[in-house]
Amino acid sequence: MTCTAKKCGIRLQPPAIILIYENEMKGKSRQRIMPVRNFSKFSDCNRAAEQLKNNPRHKSYLEQVSLRQLEKLFCFLRGNLRGQSLAETMEQIQRETTIDPEEDLNKLDDKELAKRKSIMDELFEKNQKKKDDPNFVYDIEVEFPQDEQLLSCGWDTESADEF
Amino acid sequence: MARDKANPCEVDQEKYDADDNVKIICLGDSAVGKSKLMERFLMDGLYPSSQPQQLSTYALTLYKHTATVDGKTILVDFWDTAGQERFQSMHASYYHKAHACIMVFDVQRKVTYKNLGTWYAELREFRPEIPCVVVANKIDADIKVTQKSFNFARKFSLPLYFVSAADGTNVVKLFNDAIRLAVSYKQNSQDFMDEVLQELENIDLEQKEEELPDQEQCGSTKSLPPS
Incomplete structure (x- = not known):
């Protein structure tokens, strides 16, 4: 089945991920509601996103939706469950x-550093x-000439003795 | 020296004395892209690329490369940190016998530029004379930085390279230049510190030899009953 994802969002009550997609065969917009189950304010958004993306019933529809986007949507839901405002969650x-x-x-530990690296x-x-890549060289x-006319990077302080 | 001997490295560093062998070390903060630069450079396909060697005891990754400089085949070992940089200090064996240094910062993070000073000071403590180049990485994230001046490189008269490990800008040039510098350093100059240390060691040995008979005499005098 070929489907083109157009928009993906979340409904808070009852919780569901909603996908607007186009069925290429007909060129017509359709909506798919994927209920979110077993999700609490303590849930792991990344894991929830992975589970939904790999759900055999939804998998083919969510192919074009990135894991990161889904994770973000789950974060909105979790923020709401925690009573945070939308601004706070954002x-x-x-x-x-x-x-x-x-x-x-x-100064970070392995786990935090790995997060930043990702x-x-x-x-x-x-x-x-x-x-x-076909155009790989x-x-x-x-050449980036380093002459005197350059602006300072702003990271050097006035005192030249710093380093 | 003392630290070095107490912790012999699992890498045989004697080989770096051979004419066709050079050691180049990478320095810089966590996540500035040191390993990504290495990987980009070794993407050449000209030589069979061997897997980097992880030496966990010393928290380092070793990349092997074969280069041709002035018609001669040169075996290059690139030493890359693997976490130890977090302490903003490397083990003495990391610097031992290095012939050139590649010092990297991330143009998006000021702190990595500021820390160059610490890295440079440590490098010079162990290797006062080896060639060192400064690398401003991740210019793909903000190309405008290439129109700015970075005084650190200027202050110590070090060449500065604007590079991107992602799109490849100047990566190959940087490494080839570093290899060239390492080879020419090796051919033209013995590190002054090495010479001094070598001399000190020799003096030490001579003194010990001289001291030996004295000590015997000393011992024999002591054994004599007091008159």
Whole structure:
């Protein structure tokens, strides 16, 4: 079956993941409601997302929906179950899915560091030119002249003795 | 030196004395992309790429590479950290016999740039003379940084490379330059510290030899009954 995912969202009460998709055969928008069961405010959003994505009944429909998006939707649901406002949940998601540039990653344990690395890997994979890409070039040289006219990176302090 | 001897590395480091063997070390904070840079460079397919060797005892990963410099085949061992960088300090054996250093920071994270100072100080403590290059990684995330100046490299007169392990910009150039620097360092100069340490060791041995007869005399005098 071929289906093109258009939108995916969550309904809080009763909880369900809702997918708007197009059935290519007919070119017509359809809606699929996938009830969320056994989910509490203590549940693991990542695991819930994985389970739904691998559910034999929904699997083929969710092929184009990323695990990360599903995980995020479950986070909205969990935030709601915890009595958080939408803004609070949004902020929490933001915090957990972006890198704080000021954070010293040397100070994190393995698990936390792995989390940050996986967030960074997302951008890496997006920009990555792989060896089997048709336009892959092994040796790419680009010159970036470092002359006096450059703006300072802003990370050097006035006192030159810092380093 | 003392630390070195107390913890012999499981890697045979004697081989780095051979003419066709060089050791290049990578330094920098957690998650700046050191391993990703290595992997990108070794994606060449010219040589059979061997799997990197994990040496867990020393928290390091060893990548082997074969290069050709001025017609000569050079065996390169790249030493990459595997977690130990978290303590912002590496074991002495990591620096031992290194011929060049690649120091990396992440252009998106100021703290990794600020910490270059700590890394550089430690490097110079063990290897005062080896060539060192500074690498600004992840320029794909923000290409505008390539139009900015980074004083750290300028201050210590170190070459600065703007690179991206993701899209490959300047990665091959960086590593080939580092290999070249390592080889020329090896050919042209003995590390001053090495010479000094070697001399100190020799003096030590000479002194011990001289001291031996003295000690015997000393012992014999002591055994004599007091007059």
